Amino acid sequence: MDKLDVLVGIGRISVFVSLLLAFFLLTVKTENKLANRLFAWFFIFSAVDLSGFFINPNTLTELNLEIFRSTMCLLEMPLFYLFVRAVCYYDFRLKWNHLVHLLPFIILNLVFIPRVYLNSEIEIFGTTFNQLPEIIFFHVLVELQYAFYIVSIFLILKKYKVIYLENYANPSTATYKWLFQITCVFLTAHSIVVLKNLLRYTDFKEVFLWANVLVGTIALLITCWFIMKALNHPELFRGVNSKLKLTKDILPEVEDKPESAKEQNDFVKDQIAMLKQYMKEKEPFLDPSLTIQELSNQINIPVRDLSILINHQMDQHFFDFVNEYRIQKAMHILKDQSKNQLTVLEILYEVGFNSKSSFNTSFKKYTNLTPTAYRNI
Incomplete structure (x- = not known):
């Protein structure tokens, strides 16, 4: 031819x-x-x-x-x-x-x-x-x-x-x-x-x-x-709101507040402590579709301030911040002998993940081990 x-x-x-x-x-x-x-x-x-x-x-x-x-x-x-x-x-x-x-x-x-x-x-x-x-x-x-x-x-x-x-x-x-x-x-x-x-x-x-x-x-x-x-994957795409700003873009607006440095530092520490306590007690991270806007509504902190608090003051992306609590919850379940009948798949859904690959990636990032290897230690 x-x-x-x-x-x-x-x-x-x-x-x-x-x-x-x-x-x-x-x-x-x-x-x-x-x-x-x-x-x-x-x-x-x-x-x-x-x-x-x-x-x-x-x-x-x-x-x-x-x-x-x-x-x-x-x-x-x-x-x-x-x-x-x-x-x-x-x-x-x-x-x-x-x-x-x-x-x-x-x-x-x-x-x-x-x-x-x-x-x-x-x-x-x-x-x-x-x-x-x-x-x-x-x-x-x-x-x-x-x-x-x-x-x-x-x-x-x-x-x-x-x-x-x-x-x-x-x-x-x-x-x-x-x-x-x-x-x-x-x-x-x-x-x-x-x-x-x-x-x-x-x-x-x-x-x-x-x-x-x-x-x-x-x-x-x-x-x-x-x-x-x-x-x-006919439903592959999920967009974000184009009106959302990056933390680095709204940071100057927040830092211009008139409080003294000591008062501002104390206020930030109190907010971080309150946020961590809420995450441990109420466990909002169990919702796989949790957004920073939804968490803001739950704890009555303006979403802009909450974004600054997590992404700048705590130096974590909201994505990593929430996943850290999910992994800690998963680690606790994996070591709980009363729940050893639960499979890894059941555990990842229980703690707020929605896919095995993303769970394994995040788990290894925080523990340097796979969930199965961590359970068998």
């Missing part, structure tokens, strides 16, 4: 799988419909991009449509960026100002009008075409846009993780891990595409064709991986 036939076959399968995943995302029942729709449109435009593997324009009209199709890749990263924001923040909504993400796509097509769309002598596969300033501008714009959005996404994920740790006690960080994984996968895949595109300007035409086959195969594998994830 000729490599072009292989490329066409892989391209058609990739387009089909991408559209299948988009259909799944648009129809699956979920609370975060906006995130699913954004991701679906990302795959729809990815399918349009991948269709270039088997489209062969023969007329000027078809050629212009092919060039316009290729510019649609500039819509993929904005959609993925908005998808990440919609997943991380459950209160995220699309606004008119988000139309600014269309600017690179619009500007490029305006640049293409005089010498590309209206040029009847241009050949898409010719050397002259690839050396047009407009085409070079196209490739540079794609790379600059990609770099901007990749950096922006990693910054969003970094902030999301810190906000989650400072305000939530649910030990599941599947959302962050999933988004971080797919962003890294996209970055790796795009790096391969860049290397492939550089071959376009060399004499290694055969290598360039095989590189296209490799890129098509990678795209197909990535899309299949997404389908497996989506089918196994």
Whole structure:
């Protein structure tokens, strides 16, 4: 079979799988419909991009449509960026100002009008075409846009993780891990595409064709991986409130209070003692979905002050603060001979965890032992 036939076959399968995943995302029942729709449109435009593997324009009209199709890749990263924001923040909504993400796509097509769309002598596969300033501008714009959005996404994920740790006690960080994984996968895949595109300007035409086959195969594998994830975890995402501030951002406001240093230190010590006593007596950590807002309501301390108290004064993330009490409770149960009939799975649910992997990770972090090894000491 000729490599072009292989490329066409892989391209058609990739387009089909991408559209299948988009259909799944648009129809699956979920609370975060906006995130699913954004991701679906990302795959729809990815399918349009991948269709270039088997489209062969023969007329000027078809050629212009092919060039316009290729510019649609500039819509993929904005959609993925908005998808990440919609997943991380459950209160995220699309606004008119988000139309600014269309600017690179619009500007490029305006640049293409005089010498590309209206040029009847241009050949898409010719050397002259690839050396047009407009085409070079196209490739540079794609790379600059990609770099901007990749950096922006990693910054969003970094902030999301810190906000989650400072305000939530649910030990599941599947959302962050999933988004971080797919962003890294996209970055790796795009790096391969860049290397492939550089071959376009060399004499290694055969290598360039095989590189296209490799890129098509990678795209197909990535899309299949997404389908497996989506089918196994249709309710994977859990966002946080975008209005929540990091402790370091609200700390100056709290430190500006007029109390003397000694009075403030005594007050902080009293609050810490009260908080620890409440945690031991009332055991709010047994609730697997405990948040800093809920704990604030229970002990009548403003959530901003409680966040400063735990994340700054006690130098612990709320996530770690709560899990420490859960682990201490689990350690007590594991050593209680009257409860030796309880399995590790039953114990982790009893103390507020909701998955075995997160429990084992946290337990080993605090004891350097697995729960089973600790029980057998």
